[in-house]
Structures are given as C-alpha cells and as structure tokens.
Amino acid sequence: MFHLLDIIGTMAFAMSGALTAMSKKLDPFGVFIIAFVTAVGGGTLRDVMIGRTPVGWMQDPTYVYVIVWGFILAIIFRKKLDRLRTSLALFDTIGLGVFTLIGIQKGIDYHLHPVICIALGTMTACFGGVTRDILCVEIPVIFRREVYATICIIGGILFFALRKMNVENDVLYLATSSIIIVIRLLAVKYKWHLAPLEHK
Template sequence: MIPNFVNKKMFHLLDIIGTLFFAISGVLTGLNKKLDAFGVFVIAFVTALGGGTLRDILIGKTPVGWMIDTQYIYIVLFGVLISVLFRKKLDQLRVSLFLFDTIGLGIFTIIGIEKGISKELDPMICIALGTMTASFGGVIRDILCNEIPILFRKEIYATICIIGGGLYFFLKQLNLNQDLLYLLTSSFIITLRLLAVYYKWSLPQLYKE
C-alpha cells in the first residue's frame, strides 16, 4: 500500500507524468505515420493508457482508471496538443520519441508494481503487472501502426522493466523513503534502457537463417 499522503501525491504525480510522456510518444509515432487527427489521438490514447487498462482488467479493477477519472483523457489531449504545436522543435531532436518512451517506461513500471502491491499480490506478479503497464501500450501502438512491437524484437525492453522491478523490491527491503524508492527505481530503468540502446545490448535470437 502507499503509506502516507506525501507518497500518494508523489505516486499521482508520477502517473500524470508517465501518461503525458507516453501520450507524446504516441503522437510522434502517429505523426510519423502520417495519420489524421483522430488517428493520432487514438495512437496517443492507447500508448498512454493501453497497458494500464489491461492491468486493471486483470486485477479486477473495473471500470478501469480512465473511465473513473477522466483527467487522464485530458492529459492525453494535452499531450496531443503540445506535440502538434511544438512538432518542429521535437523533430529537431532525433531521439525525442525514444526519450519520451523511455521516461514513460521507467515511471509506468513503478505504477504497475504499486497497483499489484495494493492488491497484496506476490512480488513476481507485481513485477509482471509493472512490465505490462509500461510496455503493452507500446505493443498496441506498434500493432495499430503495422509494426512488429518493439517488445518482441531484439532490444531488451520488457526485460529492463523486469530487472527494474527486481531492484524495486530489493530496495524496498532496505526501508527507504517511498519517494526515494520511486526515484531510484525509475532512474535505474531509464538509465539501463539508454545504456542498452547505446551499447546495442540484446537478447539472443532463437531464429537462425
């Protein structure tokens, strides 16, 4: 459980930031695919909220979060708006989509883990929920954009979430301040993914030509 009011505020702030960054990632993907305005919104929506929707259904939390709290829809709309308005500036940063996706990855892994903890689930299941929350919105996005999801390709995407989840429970045993725990875990996931891409770390492919 989230132990106090301060941590609830921190948790909620992370949720908002993660939703916004994933929405921006989705918008940039939609724009690169030359989708119309509705298509861009749909891609932003599923990128930001798809993983959390699937997680909530699996843990029996219905109606799902964005149906109860419509602020998440407005956050996605805001992400669409600023991405369209500042697209040229974002396009000047070749890694902008990657960075927004990576930041969202770090934040949403923690959110999914905490949702599992709130249901008193086993740590392994909590880590699975964190991985799902962080990565399955991107899976839906890629499928809709006619791409093989990055989760199923060489890059260690979901694996990073799993490793980060393991670190989360290790640090939790040290009785760290919850806000510090969130910060350390999300920073680790973000840094690990940056290093993985820079050094081209990948899992072995089973298929051989």
C-alpha cells in the first residue's frame, strides 16, 4: 500500500516536472531530465547527505521505469492537462505526504536527532521541486508563494509528538500523511501562503 503511494507520488512529481520543462520549451531530453530530477531529486540529496549510497533509485530501476511512464503520459496528454489539473494536484499531494514520511524514517534508521529527521523529510518532499526550478533558472516556487515545505515541517512535528505517546507505527504513518495531505489540499483550495519578508 505504502509502496503503491510512493509510486503514485513519484509519477505525479515526474509529470509536474515534465510540464514545467515543456512550458520552458526544452527539447525531449531536457524534459526527461527535469521530470527525473523533480521525481528523485529530494531523495537523492537526502541519501547523499546521510551516506546511503548508491542512492535509492540506483538500487531499484522501478523508479526509472515509473518516471519514463510519467514522462510519456505528460507528453501524450500535454494538451489536456489543464482539465486534469485537479487529479494531478491530488497525486502530487499524495507524494508530498508519502515522501515526507520516507525521509523521516530514513533519519530514524540512521539514529539522527528528531530535528534532523524532520529536515530530511522536508528535503525529500520538497527539493526535487527546488532542483527543477533551479535547472529552469527560476527562483524556487516554494521559497516564494506556496505553503508547501511548512506543511511538511508541521507533519514532522506531529509525527514525533505522536511517537512520544507510543502511538502504534501504522496509526502514526496514517495520521501524519493524512494531516499533511489534508492541510495541503486546504492550502491549495483557499490559496494560503506566507507573506514575503522585506527588509526595507
């Protein structure tokens, strides 16, 4: 079940990357690389920083195949994706919840401090998108408009609060990912965002 959600999230991230790249008029190789990087960039950065190498996607070619499919689907349906925007946002949000949990779990596996685990969860969920924006020469959208990363941090804090209460693992996972997904959907619906900080 969890693995299936991981696959759905990976594909949604790959498609979102492909769409951004196509709007920049990149060639097919460029579109594929941006799709790839958006999907696995966060987990790759996490693995490299904690020393879990070769990084995750190199040990399981499934991810490569999923991304290839996401890339192909994004190209085929590129003219219809505006109408599919809602489904895509839903899948993307599932990715957000699942990837945050995967990142936190990896931190726990490496016996890192809860604060660091939350940072790893946020990194796993958000830095694929950051890399996508940097490769497209844009200031990353999550630094400007979206309450995206903040939700991962809230989810992470909740995770460790529940864990301290000895909540069972299944419930812990379900509760944390659900709360991340629900807040994110509300944020999209009601256009929540953080006000920019200006220094003058």
